Amino acid sequence: MTQDLKRTPLYFLHVQAGARLTDFAGWHMPLSYGSQLDEHRAVRAKVGMFDVSHMRVIDVQGSQAKPFLQRLLANDVARLRTVGRAQYSCMLNRRGGVLDDLLVYFFASDEWRLVVNAANAQDDLEWMRSVAADENFDVALTMREELAIIAVQGPQAPRVLWQARPAWKAAAGELKRFTATFVDEVVMVARTGYTGEDGYEIILPASLAAALWNDLAQAGVAPCGLAARDTLRLEAGLNLHGQDMDDSVLPSQAGLSWTVNLDDPARRFIGREALEQAGEQALAFVGLRLLDRGVMRSGAAVQTASGRGVVTSGTLSPTLGVSIAMARVPRAVSVGDAVQVEVRGKWMPAEVVQMPFVRSGTAAGSDNPAT
Structure with a gap:
């Protein structure tokens, strides 16, 4: 494994846990922590957690953020009328091919958040910037590399997340599917996922990620790797960009x-x-x-x-x-x-x-x- 691979803020915790690491989209990522089957079944029956900090957060801000996203994305963000609502969309090239599939979150007319795939993140940002510049959209595009993402997935996800972070329950305990909220100024909790189960994706400063991971583990959440994530998403019929579609596929x-x-x-x-x-x-x-x-x-x-x-x-x-x-x-x-x-x-x-x-x-x- 080459030494120039990127590391998530949880890399050393994965090493300490004996995870089998792999190169995924240029990142050191845990493939499994032992039994892929056990990890898969933990998510289906109870609860598991994934380090998905390799995925990138891009904030879109400015007076023309909404029309910019309406131009950029095949789905229509105008349908997001409630603060915190999320939408799954494809970003297409001019030939109609899928450059990337992503989640977009609405927080204000001039404040939106995208979560894009790791392998495409830099190309995505460059494409967005070129569209904004060429078509004169007044937007600021910021890749938030200081943030980490932890996914907590499974039927017991709500119980264990509030056990680990009881102070968040007042703000996020009643979240509906495909909705997000900030539980404080720096931590976003979204009721989304990539497993076909109930759960949350928490976007937070890298400096807070290890403590949350450890507290979730203490609450009984099983750490899970990319191998289980792949079998879970396939059972759920969820696409993987670069495999099920790419920029040549409509x-x-x-x-x-x-x-x-x-x-x-x-x-x-x-x-x-x-x-x-x-x-x-x-x-x-x-x-x-x-x-x-x-x-x-x-x-x-x-x-x-x-x-x-x-x-x-x-x-x-x-x-x-x-x-x-x-x-x-x-x-x-x-x-x-x-x-x-x-x-x-x-x-x-x-x-x-x-x-x-x-x-x-x-x-x-x-x-x-x-x-």
């Missing part, structure tokens, strides 16, 4: 048409013209469930009655006990169809299924907890 080709708001014809967001010209695409994004023993992986070929496709993300689901995947396939393919997936040089049967695969610890379409 939102509709990644199952993200719902994040594109075309309601206002006057809102000419970047990429809109390309999307309108593209019309209905030949490719669709679907979930797959393997019907044989094996594991579908990214890049695996998919054979359908309508032609070939490709797996974008695949894994062995710890919750369901079978291999699941997300795939880009011909648009004619639909839920219930039988397909074949190439696994280690062998064609294996699979079926097209509805996503998410797991919702709040339960197999989608089932009334019983998934085990």
